[in-house]
Amino acid sequence: xxxxxxxxxxxxxxxxxNYVLQQFLGICPFLGVSKKLDQxxxxxxxxxxxxxxxxxxxxxxxxxxLTPRSGAYxxxxxxxxxxxxxxxxxxxxxxxxxxxxxxxxxxxxxxxLPLITTNCAVLGVCIANIDSRYGFGHSMLNSFGSGLGFFxxxxxxxxxxxxxxxxxxxxxxxxxxxxxxxxxxxxxxxFGFAGVIEKLFG
Amino acid sequence: MNTILLAIIAVTALGFICAxxxxxxxxxxxxxxxxxxxxxxxxxxxxxxxxxGYAGCDGxxxxxxxxxxxxxxxxxxxxDEVSGKLSLALDRPYLDVxxxxxxxxxxxxxxxxxxxxxxxxxxxxxxxxLLHGGTGVCSYGCMxxxxxxxxxxxxxxxxxKGIAHVNTRLCVGCGIxxxxxxxxxxxxxxxxxxxxxxxxxxxxxxxxxxxxxxxxIACKKCERVCAVGAVKVVDNLARIDYDKCPDCPDPGVxxxxxxxxxxxxxxxxxxxxxxxxxx
Numbered sequence: 001x002x003x004x005x006x007x008x009x010x011x012x013x014x015x016x017x018n019y020v021l022q023q024f025l026g027i028c029p030f031l032g033v034s035k036k037l038d039q040x041x042x043x044x045x046x047x048x049x050x051x052x053x054x055x056x057x058x059x060x061x062x063x064x065x066l067t068p069r070s071g072a073y074x075x076x077x078x079x080x081x082x083x084x085x086x087x088x089x090x091x092x093x094x095x096x097x098x099x100x101x102x103x104x105x106x107x108x109x110x111x112x113l114p115l116i117t118t119n120c121a122v123l124g125v126c127i128a129n130i131d132s133r134y135g136f137g138h139s140m141l142n143s144f145g146s147g148l149g150f151f152x153x154x155x156x157x158x159x160x161x162x163x164x165x166x167x168x169x170x171x172x173x174x175x176x177x178x179x180x181x182x183x184x185x186x187x188x189x190x191f192g193f194a195g196v197i198e199k200l201f202g
Numbered sequence: 203m204n205t206i207l208l209a210i211i212a213v214t215a216l217g218f219i220c221a222x223x224x225x226x227x228x229x230x231x232x233x234x235x236x237x238x239x240x241x242x243x244x245x246x247x248x249x250x251x252x253x254x255g256y257a258g259c260d261g262x263x264x265x266x267x268x269x270x271x272x273x274x275x276x277x278x279x280x281x282d283e284v285s286g287k288l289s290l291a292l293d294r295p296y297l298d299v300x301x302x303x304x305x306x307x308x309x310x311x312x313x314x315x316x317x318x319x320x321x322x323x324x325x326x327x328x329x330x331x332l333l334h335g336g337t338g339v340c341s342y343g344c345m346x347x348x349x350x351x352x353x354x355x356x357x358x359x360x361x362x363k364g365i366a367h368v369n370t371r372l373c374v375g376c377g378i379x380x381x382x383x384x385x386x387x388x389x390x391x392x393x394x395x396x397x398x399x400x401x402x403x404x405x406x407x408x409x410x411x412x413x414x415x416x417x418x419i420a421c422k423k424c425e426r427v428c429a430v431g432a433v434k435v436v437d438n439l440a441r442i443d444y445d446k447c448p449d450c451p452d453p454g455v456x457x458x459x460x461x462x463x464x465x466x467x468x469x470x471x472x473x474x475x476x477x478x479x480x481x
Contacts, residue, residue: 065212075209082213089220093227100231166324 008201013145015193020153026121040158046112048147055143058126245287251376279374281474302375303393303472308344309400311363315414331384340413342403350379393472401464424456
């Protein structure tokens with residue numbers, strides 16, 4: 001895989017197929033934890049970490065356990081339930097390991113890890129990698145890019161939210177309504193990336 | 203039939219492997235927590251105010267357990283009750299807490315001083331302070347926009363006639379207000395004291411006089427009348443060394459002699475001692 005191809009995969013995952021702003025997965029942390037920049041970035045780093053890890057585990061499970069290349073049997077329909085099971089167990093294990101060996105990292109990421117366990121964006125990335133028939137390396141890059149895209153969306157939106165906190169909107173828009181309207185505008189702005197990456201790397 | 207059986211076996215096996223992995227991990231990677239931690243943490247009020255000098259109640263509880271040198275009477279907002287519970291939980295001798303109250307060291311209300319601008323910005327001292335050093339002609343004084351009143355967990359602070367006042371009878375002495383005040387004019391003093399220099403201006407006397415009728419003009423009269431040398435004028439502001447006050451033969455002489463009346467004598471007892479020795 002050339003550097004150009006790798007860049008194209010990551011850029012596509014970050015801008016064009018942004019999980020939050022383009023595919024509308026993982027909206028709950030996007031709205032819930034984006035109030036403060038430090039929380040938003042902490043959560044996003046945890047998401048990047050978990051996405052990469054989950055892909056590293058689910059890809060072999062898909063191709064060696066559920067749908068083996070030999071074609072002896074096909075358990076593809078068990079994909080969702082097996083992936084949820086494996087990701088949940090994995091995140092639990094990681095939390096324990098962090099608590100024991102890296103207490104400082106556990107303190108900063110620990111609160112977010114259980115939140116991410118069954119996050120739809122994480123599961124979405126794993127399933128999308130399989131559906132798009134990516135190879136292992138390609139899948140890992142795509143997951144990393146998707147995590148970065150999540151990071152970008154969270155950081156951008158925490159900036160937007162700090163503005164809406166200090167403005168004085170009409171009564172009906174206060175609180176969640178103005179947040180949702182702002183989120184939709186940020187999302188629309190990301191549609192502008194659609195052709196750019198293709199033209200750059202195409 | 204065969205596929206269903208295979209699916210069941212595969213998922214069950216996978217589930218077992220995951221469960222086994224987690225069980226083994228929790229056995230070998232469990233982190234031992236000191237059993238006293240919960241007892242100590244429960245005894246603390248949980249306000250996370252930082253008055254003890256540690257990062258929140260968790261930090262103080264952890265420090266208490268790990269280091270026997272740390273005193274159990276550092277939680278000022280909790281008062282004697284919390285200190286008692288802590289000494290019980292940790293099996294250490296009881297230490298009395300020196301209760302504190304917060305006091306606003308500024309008497310520049312709207313009768314005494316004036317504003318240098320008509321401020322229409324965000325209702326917050328922190329925001330106003332960023333604009334030419336605050337709204338008042340005296341840059342050291344209270345701006346009366348009430349950051350401290352909003353921060354106070356007990357509702358002990360109110361803003362009246364343009365300056366903040368602490369109702370000491372409601373004050374637990376946590377010091378959150380002192381941390382929020384952008385001018386740092388809120389003092390924490392032991393609540394048994396009766397004297398307060400009610401000004402924070404370090405401007406020269408003439409400047410202070412021009413800006414505010416009630417400010418400390420650094421005339422040093424208090425220094426001369428104090429028999430025990432507790433009052434010292436440093437940087438154009440009278441400061442009291444409360445350690446020397448108990449020896450004073452004539453308590454309150456400094457307050458009576460102050461020409462601008464900025465040294466105040468009053469009963470500052472806080473919420474814990476307000477009931478005691480009253481009437």
